[in-house]
Amino acid sequence: MAKCNISFFIPHMGCPHKCSFCNQTSITGQSDIPHAEDVQKTLSKAMTDISVSDRAETEIAFFGGSFTAINREYMYELLSSAQPFIGKGKFGGIRISTRPDYIDRDILTLLKDNHVTTIELGCQSMSDTVLTANERGHSRQDVINSARLIKEYGFRLGLQMMVGLYKSTPEIDLYTAQEIVKLSPDEARIYPVVIMEHTRLGDMFKSGEYVPFSFECAVELSARILSLFEKNGITVIKLGLHASEVVEKDCIGGFYHPAFRELCESELYKNEILKLLECECRKAEKAIVSVRPELVSKIIGQKKSNIEFFKSIGIEIKVIQDNKQKEKIRLIKTE
Numbered sequence: 001m002a003k004c005n006i007s008f009f010i011p012h013m014g015c016p017h018k019c020s021f022c023n024q025t026s027i028t029g030q031s032d033i034p035h036a037e038d039v040q041k042t043l044s045k046a047m048t049d050i051s052v053s054d055r056a057e058t059e060i061a062f063f064g065g066s067f068t069a070i071n072r073e074y075m076y077e078l079l080s081s082a083q084p085f086i087g088k089g090k091f092g093g094i095r096i097s098t099r100p101d102y103i104d105r106d107i108l109t110l111l112k113d114n115h116v117t118t119i120e121l122g123c124q125s126m127s128d129t130v131l132t133a134n135e136r137g138h139s140r141q142d143v144i145n146s147a148r149l150i151k152e153y154g155f156r157l158g159l160q161m162m163v164g165l166y167k168s169t170p171e172i173d174l175y176t177a178q179e180i181v182k183l184s185p186d187e188a189r190i191y192p193v194v195i196m197e198h199t200r201l202g203d204m205f206k207s208g209e210y211v212p213f214s215f216e217c218a219v220e221l222s223a224r225i226l227s228l229f230e231k232n233g234i235t236v237i238k239l240g241l242h243a244s245e246v247v248e249k250d251c252i253g254g255f256y257h258p259a260f261r262e263l264c265e266s267e268l269y270k271n272e273i274l275k276l277l278e279c280e281c282r283k284a285e286k287a288i289v290s291v292r293p294e295l296v297s298k299i300i301g302q303k304k305s306n307i308e309f310f311k312s313i314g315i316e317i318k319v320i321q322d323n324k325q326k327e328k329i330r331l332i333k334t335e
Contacts, residue, residue, distance in 0.1 A: 008034045008078070019135050037081075039078060060091055061095040069098065096111070119157060157184075185234055226264050243259075270306045287310075289320070290329070299319055
């Protein structure tokens with residue numbers, strides 16, 4: 001079983017700012033606040049649903065708000081309610097998400113004492129200009145300081161970034177990704193901007209003040225960032241906002257797609273095939289590519305987009321499966 005979370009969402013609680021893009025109810029699909037009895041009820045059921053062998057890889061996750069900025073009494077309530085479900089034969093620990101400017105040594109000691117194992121920071125951008133324009137309320141330096149402190153205390157570190165924010169550019173977003181690499185997080189989330197109703201970003205989009213770059217650019221850029229992270233040993237645990245009816249209803253622009261990660265992976269495989277073809281001494285008009293079975297759909301692309309791309313540059317690509325090959329993609333014949 002892959003590492004998984006038992007998630008509880010704390011919509012907008014504790015956050016001292018309302019960022020330009022934020023509509024927590026639409027993003028999480030809920031507005032109710034969980035309490036101790038909700039946590040215990042859910043975890044009791046999870047104990048019966050998840051096998052003993054898989055529980056150690058499972059974290060109890062408090063998402064959706066700025067966990068370390070919520071009312072301290074409420075934070076204790078949530079942390080305490082989870083404690084009986086952590087330990088040998090139980091779940092592996094607690095995961096939280098929070099703001100970079102609400103991390104210090106005292107809070108990290110408290111979290112360590114309560115079996116928190118992973119801390120995710122929503123940095124979103126490493127440009128102070130972009131952070132200010134989107135009312136994040138923290139600086140690039142806050143991200144650096146908090147990330148270093150979290151690693152010093154031995155927590156797993158996750159960093160979240162956004163692609164295509166107001167006042168950002170592809171160059172700034174790539175810079176953000178490169179700065180994240182320097183902080184050596186264990187994992188990352190990449191969220192291309194989704195413009196929601198009832199947000200300042202939505203109002204600026206409607207007025208024409210905010211004009212996002214193209215969807216194709218967002219896919220190409222996110223694919224490049226995905227590749228950069230993976231090459232540096234950073235696990236990308238999420239790429240694109242999760243699909244939900246609420247998000248689809250309230251989305252008015254930006255880069256939402258229910259299979260955004262697959263679009264990015266298809267882009268990377270397309271580029272890999274191009275590199276293989278460039279190694280040929282002559283221009284190919286036809287090529288046969290052998291791939292592992294689980295990658296066929298991503299390599300062909302949604303609606304055969306990669307096949308159509310190669311056709312547009314005069315190359316007919318045929319994809320065949322080979323479940324014995326070690327390489328993801330192998331060019332076996334060109335004509």
